[in-house]
Amino acid sequence: MTDATATRLHRLVATDAHEGLVYAADEDALYFTTGRPLVSIMRLHLATGRVDVVRADANMANGMALDREGRLVICEQGDSERPAAITRMDRATGAVETVADAYRGRPLNSPNDVVVASDGAIWFTDPSYGHLQGFRPAPELGDLVYRLDPASGELDVVAGGFDKPNGLAFSPGEDVVYVTDSGRPNHVKAFDVVGGRRLAGERVFAVTGPGFPDGIKVDPRGRVHVSAASGVVVHSPAGERLGEIPVPGAVNFAWGAPGLLYITTDTAVWSAELGA
Numbered sequence: 001m002t003d004a005t006a007t008r009l010h011r012l013v014a015t016d017a018h019e020g021l022v023y024a025a026d027e028d029a030l031y032f033t034t035g036r037p038l039v040s041i042m043r044l045h046l047a048t049g050r051v052d053v054v055r056a057d058a059n060m061a062n063g064m065a066l067d068r069e070g071r072l073v074i075c076e077q078g079d080s081e082r083p084a085a086i087t088r089m090d091r092a093t094g095a096v097e098t099v100a101d102a103y104r105g106r107p108l109n110s111p112n113d114v115v116v117a118s119d120g121a122i123w124f125t126d127p128s129y130g131h132l133q134g135f136r137p138a139p140e141l142g143d144l145v146y147r148l149d150p151a152s153g154e155l156d157v158v159a160g161g162f163d164k165p166n167g168l169a170f171s172p173g174e175d176v177v178y179v180t181d182s183g184r185p186n187h188v189k190a191f192d193v194v195g196g197r198r199l200a201g202e203r204v205f206a207v208t209g210p211g212f213p214d215g216i217k218v219d220p221r222g223r224v225h226v227s228a229a230s231g232v233v234v235h236s237p238a239g240e241r242l243g244e245i246p247v248p249g250a251v252n253f254a255w256g257a258p259g260l261l262y263i264t265t266d267t268a269v270w271s272a273e274l275g276a
Helices: none
Strands: 007-017 021-025 029-033 043-044 051-055 062-068 072-076 085-089 096-100 115-118 122-126 144-148 155-159 165-169 174-180 185-192 196-208 216-218 224-228 231-235 241-245 254-255 261-266 266-274
Touching: 007 029, 007 043, 021 072, 021 174, 021 261, 029 062, 051 096, 072 115, 115 165, 122 165, 144 165, 155 196, 165 224, 174 216, 196 224, 224 254
Parallel strands: 021 062, 021 254, 165 216
Antiparallel strands: 007 266, 021 029, 029 043, 043 051, 062 072, 072 085, 085 096, 115 122, 122 144, 144 155, 165 174, 174 185, 185 196, 216 224, 224 231, 231 241, 254 261, 261 266
């Protein structure tokens, strides 16, 4: 293990914690989504360890992010009766609004992960896992990555060619976006961001393992953290494997205070104090 991944690990709480991990500094709390069959949005108060239900039966919610106004932007995968959608929830009132549920009249598949860029644009992945896992109808769209314009509300396809696009994250300068493909092969792709609106220069950034890549985050130094079956694998900005944070079953993670990473493993939430 290198200095880049030297850690002190601590299990914060044993609980059903699957995806969507978000740190809300104003509450000193973590938001996350549970596993199936009934997916809920939960909140862990870090000072006390208390876990609350924020929104029960959240339409198969998966990835989440905070927007510039502090609202939760949520990937709702939908089910056999309710449409898949990107929604936005006011944390104070619990009010939820839909911001996108279709592309050119065709319903979204099952949105998986989402990030909000500094200009307010919402970028998200939309694999067809809902259909493969039996809770969504057959897809009418490909497995794609989208950008939702904050001013016009227009939804554009920015990348395709994936088996199952999953996690996504920007570089610190938002000039590169990384996308994990949890289908085959198990790799991470990188794209150059052009004008904040479109992607170019598609390339394989890293081949990961063991298991398939899911969550992905980039630290202020540009190092790319990717989940694996054995933990969180850390790569240099050039794609070199630097080391691993050993948390078996790591699914998703989020930055907290500088040098602090929170990790979900389906059965618990962990904190990792990084050595660098």
